[in-house]
Amino acid sequence: MDRIVQRSKELLAEQGPSALGFYTTGQLFLEEYYTLGVIAHGAIGTNHVDGNTRLCTATAAEALKESFACDGQPGSYSDVDHADVIALYGHNVAETQTVLWMRMLDRLAAPNPPKLICVDPRETPVAQAATVHLAPLPGTNVALMNAILHEIIRNDWVDHDYVAAYTVGYDELAKQVEDYPAQRVAEICQVPAEQIHEAARIIGTAKRLLSTVLQGFYQSHQATAAAVQVNNVNIIRGMLGKPGAGILQMNGQPTAENTRECGADGDLAGFRNWANDSHVAELARIWNIDQMQIPHYSPPTHLMQMMRYVEQGTIRLLWVSGTNPAVSLPELRRIRSILSQQRLFLVVQDLFLTETAALADVVLPAATWAEKTGTFTNADRTVHLSDKAVEPPGQARPDLDIFLDYARRMDFRDKDGQPLPPWHDPESAFEAWKRCSAGRPCDYTGLSYAKLRGGSGIQWPCTAEHPDGTERIYLDGQFWSTPDYCESYGRDLITGAPVEPTEYRPMNPAGKAVIKAAEYLPPHESRPRRTPHHGPSAPMSRPPTAAPPPMRMNKPLEVGSEARPRAARTAPLGEVPGR
Template sequence: MAETRSTCPYCGVGCGVLIQSEGNRITGVRGDPDHPANFGRLCSKGSTLHLTATERVLRDERLLRPMLRPQRGGALQPLGWEGASALLADRIDAVLRDKGPQAIAFYLSGQLLTEDYAVFNKLARALVQTNNIDTNSRLCMSSAVAGYKQSLGADAPPACYEDLAHAGCLFIAGANSAWAHPVLFRRIEDARAANPRQKIVVVDPRRTETADEADLHLQLQPGTDVALFHAMLHVMVWEGWLDERFIAEHTGGFAALKSLVAAWTPREAARVCGLKAEQIEQAARWFALGGEGADVRAGGDETTPAARAPTLSLYCQGLNQSTSGTAKNSALINLHLATGQIGKPGAGPLSLTGQPNAMGGREAGGMATLLPGHRDPTDAAHRAEVAAIWGVDALPEQPGLSAVPMFEAAARGEIELLWIACTNPAQSLPDQALVRAALARCPFVVVQEAFARTETTGYADLLLPAATWGEKDGTVTNSERRISRVRAAVPAPGEARGDWQIAAEVARRLEAKLRPGAPSLFDYAGTEAVWNEHRQTTVGRDLDIGGLSWTVLDQRGPQQWPMAAGWSSGRVRLYQDGRFPTPDGRARFIAAPYKPVAEATNAQHPFALNTGRLRDQWHGMSRSGSVPALFAHAPQPALQLHPQDMARRGLREGELAELKSKRGSLVLPVAADTRVAPLQAFVPMHWGSQFVGGTDAKGQSRAGINGLMHGKSCPQSLQPELKHAAINIAPA
């Protein structure tokens, strides 16, 4: 038996795994005891990864060869890589000639490896000359990106996992880490066991399993986080808990924010958020002082910043998936800046990445609003820098389409060719009626996938079989900026190929048409060569990994960026010197007003619908759904509803209820759950139409829970509000 060191492909904790294999078969998996993210631990999903590579899965569930659907609604026919690559290059060339580059779009995934992102990005921008490249990370982390950039100057989580053990207070907002980031949650439990004085505050409309561990659970009304954070700052000002020296020396914009939060008394925020004023005051105290403070019990002066213990905040989709996503992120970062709770062990904001490599995708610039190396596509100098590295004259100036507008454009008939890789938008995007209409209308849909039967593969004109976990090499970055190697333990099954290799092959064929005789931009010697080109785009930037070759990664193990040339290790924490990557070196307070959710509940739609993860499933279940054991925890989807609401609606446990929004309906069994507040409802995000019944508003296509959600998005981050929609519920 051989063991290959790699990384778990599920969540953004980024646990190290050792893949056990015999010949060409993966036979087992165990946690890597030397990986600094997990030290050998794995959760239920990670520890069953080998069961996603059984002979049955490879035979029955994987996409094994390129397939063409000559006619919509017709059968798929195998055509081989030669034919598939040539056909796709021809189609791209034809669209470029007829309609131009804006008629082509790429929709990628936070589950791709950094090298996959890098090649797709270069193909889209340098060769096709379009910025229409976005990813499902838009649904995941784009509000965190926008929040970091506007408050701190760069998309860089400043803290790290080790800080869990140093913190006096853990402030967890909009994150059910116990289920969504289980191994990280074990570290929280360890930290608490080692330091019983550590306080945990959880902000969540549901009483989640994470909230069960909290000293204080703020069960606020959906979408009211900005009001809560402003009121906490109001209390900090009033009580004299600010770090005045830090504000004066390292920040700007506090006066405007102070003026804004003057109106946010705890009583006013309590009214808006559905909380008690005393709860808000308590949360403000623990945040500012780091729990009970380092020295207060020993008679220290709590108003002295030096007497305070550190506070670490952890947050995820509850803040990000919101029409106020960026404002929520910055309002939370305001609290860190106002109290000096940043840039020291145990302190700072730490966004928890949903996907395994949403961070790497941001670093490689694989989104419409980014360029490689945390550059900006609207900045001419940035475009010129990347063009020079890639060896082209210029990059496109016209802004690209982010996820929701990309599918809206396709629904209007403006996208002629849509290339989707490693993601399942016919289940995961909101407003499924529109998304499915877009896929049906787009003349040529390419789906590059490891699994044969996702919701989206049914819309594909061309299916390209991709290698997946255990079969491909590359790198990923986890939530604490730590870059780890992903390694192949076995060859890919059938004719499946690595994602970047598929993109590069099509690119080379397209080059022959668009740049005849010119040296290829895509002639990479291997995955490491792609990595080295990516590293080059980071040199001199905030995420400089000029010193992080694969040899260094092999010798010294996973490292946190930045790690410039000549450094012996990556940087554990950022901003310890109080300097931020802004033009004047100061962080910015953001005075964003509170705005309610986009779709208010009313008499016709009185329930606030929330969606999220279960402990043992992942996204649309294309991978985790192949493991029977992972259904033991929740064998089917259910509508979780407060017993009072069930009684009001005449529903009993297990009976079918119909959920209706303005966009569609769905029928689900109902389950009584006091974790959900009255007039709220929770449905897991994982099941698509193959498991649940329902129709859209036109009574046509069937979709999972995202058929009910709307596509309205945060104006800064363009991230849609997948955490809230107004619905009605009635017996089916």
């Protein structure tokens, strides 16, 4: 730790905060993310913070920020119990969230089962249980969604009262999807037009529509644009904030929601808006530091950009916690070579001596859950407390202790000379987080460790007025999207350019849901093509052979044999994973 501290101080003196970057995970506890966020954004003041949530749930967060100008899951798992149609978009729930799938299977086996729509190029267990299975070519999700929206609008299955009262942007969407009749999209997606009609009819006439989205959309071309079109389906059908009518933009990791709300994904803590000076001022007040200290001149640096800065030698200390970029990032050869540079000071904090740890200057052994205490929040905003059960082995320490040790040795101080962050253990960190979350959408002020021990599982926002938490948000078209309150002004869905506050204010002065249209663009690196059915990905200890599509096979692959899939920028040699 002294080596890390010494190098940090050298770099801060020489170059300043822009020399330091932090890359974390979706698997720590809330208290740890918040501590990391305060250290990075407050004490150091770097804009280079991201989580490996960049690879999955970043799309969920971005899609919600586009449609509702704020993160926060609209639906609740209990919507599964009430829905009459469940539409799963790129969401192989049977293999990724088995408990949630059991809940759906219970509905399917009971009287009045819901209809299932499955969008997945593969013949998954969900596809087999579906009323309609749409199998679009990989990379064509936006075209398919536009066709479904086209059908809903053409057949007038739109809730016009809801659209008029609670939304902006409908006309733009109607104009955009005009160009996507089922016949044309059938060509693009290689899905029969009748199937598109049938799926749209079921979705368009649903009384209680639950939509869920995961990696098939998030890890594909035009990810955010596609996930936003799913939001649009529920918005124009008025399917929000009622039992069974909701959206679940799912998470890929257990505590990804905390990465997002605590600021460890680079956003400012408590869903605060970096482009809103009053939010930054509020944060500076809570942390008792100067407002200039908190970077808010541009969106947070996303991971791939951070890697580019490391490659160019302008990020010179990278601190990786709980993730293994030398295995999980695209363009592995390049990433490994970037992380191997002599001039980079690489810190890795993990349970295991990973491939990334093998490249590190300093490895910090960390404890895992059950070896430490903290809270975690799942995809539908439900907060749990996880108490320590056993001592961590060897030299391993809780991530919270590691971050706090760094802060103390760096001697970070607030304006009054007090230690920053001021807390010392999980519960004091949680109490500090409650103050930070007060008045924001993810309000934790009604929670405490004692309360969570009395019966874990309470959904935020949880306040004095709603002591039992909140099952569903966005009731009666009430959103968190007013210009002064919202977390984000959004981005252009094609160029990615952030929307300026001066554009957002006149567009959505009253804080309604934002209907955002997007055109379909052909995939960047390959023509859409059918792919063979992939098995589950290989163990994370070696690179999975399942290359990004497209993949053309000369002969069937045998489990355990060696294969070299070729894709646009990579041709890794690996073992064919078993099922």
